Amino acid sequence: MAPIARFSPPVPSFEGVRIGVDMGGTKCAALAVTGDGAILAETSVPTPVGGDAVIDAIVGVVQVLRADAAVRDAGGECGIGVGVPGLVGTDGVMRYAPHLFGVVEIDLRAILRERLDAPSLVLENDNTAATWGERSVGAARGFDDVLYVGLGTGIGGGVVVGGHLVRGRSGFAGEIGHLTIDVNGETCVCGRRGCWELVASGSGLARLAGRQGEIVTEAARAGDPVALGVLGRFAGGVAVGLADLVMTLDPACIVLGGGVLDPAEPLLGLIAAALGPAMGAAAAHRPMPEIRAAALGKRAGGIGAALLVGS
Numbered sequence: 001m002a003p004i005a006r007f008s009p010p011v012p013s014f015e016g017v018r019i020g021v022d023m024g025g026t027k028c029a030a031l032a033v034t035g036d037g038a039i040l041a042e043t044s045v046p047t048p049v050g051g052d053a054v055i056d057a058i059v060g061v062v063q064v065l066r067a068d069a070a071v072r073d074a075g076g077e078c079g080i081g082v083g084v085p086g087l088v089g090t091d092g093v094m095r096y097a098p099h100l101f102g103v104v105e106i107d108l109r110a111i112l113r114e115r116l117d118a119p120s121l122v123l124e125n126d127n128t129a130a131t132w133g134e135r136s137v138g139a140a141r142g143f144d145d146v147l148y149v150g151l152g153t154g155i156g157g158g159v160v161v162g163g164h165l166v167r168g169r170s171g172f173a174g175e176i177g178h179l180t181i182d183v184n185g186e187t188c189v190c191g192r193r194g195c196w197e198l199v200a201s202g203s204g205l206a207r208l209a210g211r212q213g214e215i216v217t218e219a220a221r222a223g224d225p226v227a228l229g230v231l232g233r234f235a236g237g238v239a240v241g242l243a244d245l246v247m248t249l250d251p252a253c254i255v256l257g258g259g260v261l262d263p264a265e266p267l268l269g270l271i272a273a274a275l276g277p278a279m280g281a282a283a284a285h286r287p288m289p290e291i292r293a294a295a296l297g298k299r300a301g302g303i304g305a306a307l308l309v310g311s
């Protein structure tokens with residue numbers, strides 16, 4: 001008998017195999033996952049130049065996974081999610097991707113649906129997809145109010161409120177790297193001044209230290225007091241932006257990912273310690289969010305994109 005009414009489940013129903021594509025600035029990576037995020041197969045190609053070539057690359061990696069024996073044995077794919085770096089509208093149009101040359105104002109979702117004959121195809125910003133991955137099967141599993149912050153060359157992020165991804169009116173929510181934390185600061189690539197990512201990203205750490213961030217982290221892990229001091233000041237800059245976001249969103253869990261947090265310690269502990277003071281007097285009167293290191297690493301975007309299918 002047919003059900004009388006259909007309700008959307010509060011959390012995604014994780015049945016069937018999905019293919020997730022993470023179209024990065026240097027690599028187009030794809031994976032096939034089961035409903036609980038277990039990886040059946042993976043593949044990748046270098047990111048090509050130009051809109052048509054980027055589309056061909058996405059189609060190519062999906063076809064490789066569709067032909068994979070593990071995917072076929074599991075019944076074939078039931079949907080495709082694609083994460084892309086840049087402004088993706090809720091209408092499926094790739095508006096602007098500064099790291100993908102030649103990819104501007106392309107109706108990517110419609111093109112990919114046709115090329116791949118895939119009615120169930122989701123297109124999403126890569127950091128938004130990574131947020132969903134960490135929230136679904138990663139470090140923030142079980143939390144309904146989550147802030148994801150990826151500290152890489154810049155800062156990317158995503159927000160889950162009440163169990164739902166926040167996309168905003170047009171799909172452009174979560175551009176947290178460009179919060180202004182110093183109105184008199186340096187000019188950012190985005191054209192504004194004093195953006196958070198100028199001080200709190202991997203590039204910001206390298207500027208602060210006068211050398212590569214990895215070298216500072218390594219020295220700090222070995223107990224070097226100067227390196228620990230630099231990381232402490234860097235953590236303070238991260239905490240300033242986090243405090244603003246905590247005041248805005250009141251998340252239960254903050255997931256910190258990206259290359260700067262690999263390895264996570266000692267930076268994760270320094271950031272957690274700096275958050276309270278950055279919150280001011282209110283910190284003593286409110287529960288602070290749990291701060292966790294991302295669990296899915298570089299696969300967060302692909303896994304999240306895949307799990308967005310049908311969610």
Ligand SMILES: [Zn+2]
Binds near residue numbers: 177189190195
């Ligand atoms: Zn900026």
